[in-house]
Amino acid sequence: MNRGRVLHAEWRVVHAMKTELSGDPIRIKERILDVAERLFAENGIKETSVRAITAAADANLAAVSYHFGSKEGLIRAVIARRVDPLNVERLSLLDSYEAETGDAALPLESILHAFFAPSIHHCLQHPHFMRLAGRMVSEPDKELHRAFISHFEKVFLRFKGALARALPNLPEKELLWRMHFLLGAMIHTWTNHSDLEWFSGGVLTLTDELEVIEKLITFCAAGLRAPLPAQPRGDPNNTPPHR
């Protein structure tokens, strides 16, 4: 009748012993996450099969279903593992800069440093993940895309506020466009280490984290501070084309 249950109880003892003995019992979940992160980044999400992941992680095919429910569950876990700590870093950097400055508006460069530095740091520490993250920004699967960018909503609003205070004369619409461009510059840096070297004939590399952060801050601070275009007579909401 309930012979299966008895057998299962027996097996649990055996399994506990095996777990005790083998070197990497619980780490299998982490191993799968590591391998999935790398393969998703190198070959794409859709083009990476669960089979390839479990094989490379020295796990069984069924392990993904067991630990993450499905392939999509694994994808979400891969992202959540790194993206939240990264945003916590950003916010706490901004917090500490604001604490230093007191009531005065924060210099643009400090805000940008708090925003850029953690992700550029991650580009060297977890290059696979940042490539994947960059690709998630233009991910065609709407559910997955939404799930990804929803992690950034709070950070975006916080930094938008800080930038608005540092640039009191910049209209909101103008600020939003400039933040859009700034995000593009940053995200492109996440993904495109390879083109960087190819286009530049080997002049540029993403090896010196502090250098990249400084270049990015210089470029974007200047872009944010760009003078407003002269308003055309008549329609203050419209801007004239170039020449």
Add this chain to the structure above:
Amino acid sequence: MNRGRVLHAEWRVVHAMKTELSGDPIRIKERILDVAERLFAENGIKETSVRAITAAADANLAAVSYHFGSKEGLIRAVIARRVDPLNVERLSLLDSYEAETGDAALPLESILHAFFAPSIHHCLQHPHFMRLAGRMVSEPDKELHRAFISHFEKVFLRFKGALARALPNLPEKELLWRMHFLLGAMIHTWTNHSDLEWFSGGVLTLTDELEVIEKLITFCAAGLRAPLPAQPRGDPNNTPPHR
């Protein structure tokens, strides 16, 4: 013996008549390209099956193999169809601006206009393609990625030269970094119409092409003109971290 051949000859006559009569005989190739462009952009390349394309294009499954050799052949055809005309536009715009100016160095804004305007114009005319193009920049398949960016090599070098003449005091390495960021801002605009509206709470839309071009030029021109960071004593190749 060669009865098949005779039958084939007979069929050719029938087919020619059918082709004459039906409204869209040769256009099937174009229809497949149109549908593939849209589906690749909306759902991704790997996630779009040849079956889905031919069904939506009202063509037979075998049509892709016949006209493009393989799915990869179709992908390359989708890209080549639009990317080359776009780059021709860029170069001829730059040509015409240089002809106007004569020997004097071109204003930064004119160079950027020649570079940005055609692709932003395409964002409204062929939004599907530009989304796809933006995703090709971080395409994981190396062959496909190379095939894509190779279309831009000539354009890149031409504009790099123009920018170097307009910014004679900017070291090459600095110029290359700034071009990298500028590319990021542009490409992010290709792909992310949706996030734009989401993040901005509906304030930003990609409906006024001239507005976007102007914003992009203003931001990037200021970034390119940013003063060089003070050189640290000792190592002139290294730059100090922020604060």
Add this chain to the structure above:
DNA sequence: GTCTATAAACTGATAGAC
């Protein structure tokens, strides 16, 4: 928690009739 075996569906490509 791990494994094998297998289901059920889908993929790109092609041979051969018309």
Add this chain to the structure above:
DNA sequence: GTCTATCAGTTTATAGAC
């Protein structure tokens, strides 16, 4: 140039033994 039929290989997910 178009079509049907089919091959051979994938894919994710799961049932059931251990």
